[in-house]
Amino acid sequence: MNIQNKVVEASQVSVLDEMFSDIKPALTERQASYESSRCYYCYDAPCVKACPSDINIPSFIASIHNGDIEGAAETIYSENILGGSCSRVCPTEILCEQACVRNKEAECSPVLIGLLQRHATDNAQFADHPFERAPSTGKTIAVVGAGPAGLSCAHRLALLGHNVEIFEAQSKAGGLNEYGIAKYKLTDNFAQKEIDFILEVGGITLHTNKALGKDIHLEELTEKFDAVFLGIGLQGVRDLGIENEDKPGIYNAVDFISELRQAETADQLVVPEKSAVVIGAGNTAIDMACQLKRLGTEEVTLVYRRGTEDMSATKHEQQIAKDHEVRIKTWSRPEALLFDEDDKLTGIRFQKTETVDGKLIDTDEQFDVPCEAVFKAVGQTLTYPASEPTTPDSGSKITTAENFKTSIEKVYAGGDCTGVGEDLTVEAVQQGKLAAIAIDEQLKTEGN
Known part of the structure; x- marks a missing residue:
């Protein structure tokens, strides 16, 4: 295998x-x-x-x-x-x-x-899955979200002898690996092949198109299952905070990357031919800008309100953008979107910035960047369903104790939806694994 x-x-x-x-x-x-x-x-x-x-x-x-x-x-x-x-x-x-x-x-x-x-x-060539499950415990745990945290948690729980049911809102499992990573980083449908490999351990049932707050509810899950793990990621996208963001020509980078990863042909995508602006400083912004260049957009400008040393994208990622001939402009804050008389986007106006005593302030200088499209990549937020029981930091990120337990009885959480660690795939995998171990220990304690 x-x-x-x-x-x-x-x-x-x-x-x-x-x-x-x-x-x-x-x-x-x-x-x-x-x-x-x-x-x-x-x-x-x-x-x-x-x-x-x-x-x-x-x-x-x-x-x-x-x-x-x-x-x-x-x-x-x-x-x-x-x-x-x-x-x-x-x-x-x-x-x-x-x-x-x-x-x-x-x-x-x-x-x-x-x-x-x-x-x-x-x-590696394995005849069977490289790990064997422990004897069945008779316990069943619900995992909400089939991203890296949820998959890691489910696999570890299965190894420990528990049965697991995963509930995923999308039509495919994988989370960011399937929908949010640059297409040139995970090629050849790798995310789905990896999921197949994970599920081969046994004891895991995957349910897709099951969204929390719509198709499933936390109260029902806590009644039916011995424990619940939330690995729901970050679904919301931050706005720029300027007027007319809802007009044509302004897009969320995460949505475009998702569409690109699911597209089979280039003509399924609306790609700016001559120019585009990407606003942000993280890996998503870099991924967005580089993918536009690969899709044929002639001029791509990535703009950030602070300096390159403050960018959350690593220097390695910044170099990838430079290798793709992406223009990076720093110390610039979006001020206004520009449209012609037909309400067609023509560009975006920026306010130059600087820091004084550690505080970011505007200068007297402005400049315009002509473009056919603007892509927002200024961060993602947790969208926790209003119909569900609230968590201590609902609307920001879910707060957990050291054992990844939330304030709700029997409910644990890990990955990007929590305030633990950095929003990295490897961090999410580790949190899912550690949460599974904590759940197992709690169930053993209750069984004694």
Whole structure:
């Protein structure tokens, strides 16, 4: 069994697939052999401390070096069952690879841990799922949301012998991996292949098109199930706070990325031909800008109200934007959308900014950027259904205790919908796993 076991005929590869080929191609066997030999296999490995999901990095790299690909993959999956997607989307440049002791060598070049992790998870061949479930506990847990947090939680609960039912609002499972990651980062329908792999452990039933507050309700779930895990992510999108945002030509970047990831052909998308502006400073803004360039938009400008050093997108991501010839303008705040007499968007006006005593203020300077479309990527928010029981920080993010338990009896939460950690895929995976362990411990306590 291998996540990458489906071969796509060349004739089946669409134009979109060609446009969005893998931005970081996999290592060859020879490259992986050489790269794994560069690791010092540190006993007190700083890379492990920097990994949010606690993967034993020196161990899996040593397995690769010894030709034991299955052993390497099993080491990864034992801590991070979404190790394949994380190897593609995780910002290793600011986590494990930044911590690598090789950075202190004369070469100043870390071991390529992310690509080695991908090499192991892509090439391992298992006859069956690499982990066996514990004996059945007779308990059933509901997981709301089939994103990285929910999938990780469900898999760990299943391993511990519980039955799990996942309720997903969308028509497909995967969360951000399916709907929100740049198409050039997760290619070849990888998110769905990984989900198939996760579900093969057994004991997990997936229900799609089941939205919290509409098709399912928390009160009913807490009555029917022994515990509930909320991994509902962030569904809302922040506005710019200026007039006419609801007019044609102004789009939410997350919606466009979702449509792009689900599109089979380029003509299913409305793509600005000559110019577009993306407003934001995170990975979503970078993804949006780069994908527009790949789709053929001639001029793409990414604008941020502060400086590049304050951008939440890593320097690596910023470099990807530069490599795509995206123009980045900083210290600029959106002031007004510009339209012609026919109410067609013609551009956007910005107010130049600066910081004084740490506070962002406007200057006297303004400028206009002509464009056919504006894409908002200024952050996402939790949209918690009003029909459901409230949480301490409902409307912001769900507050949890150290064991990921909410203020509602039997209800736990993890991932982007909580205020724990950073909004990273690998963080969500770890929180889902730890929440599953906490749920298991609580159920054991109640059974005694």
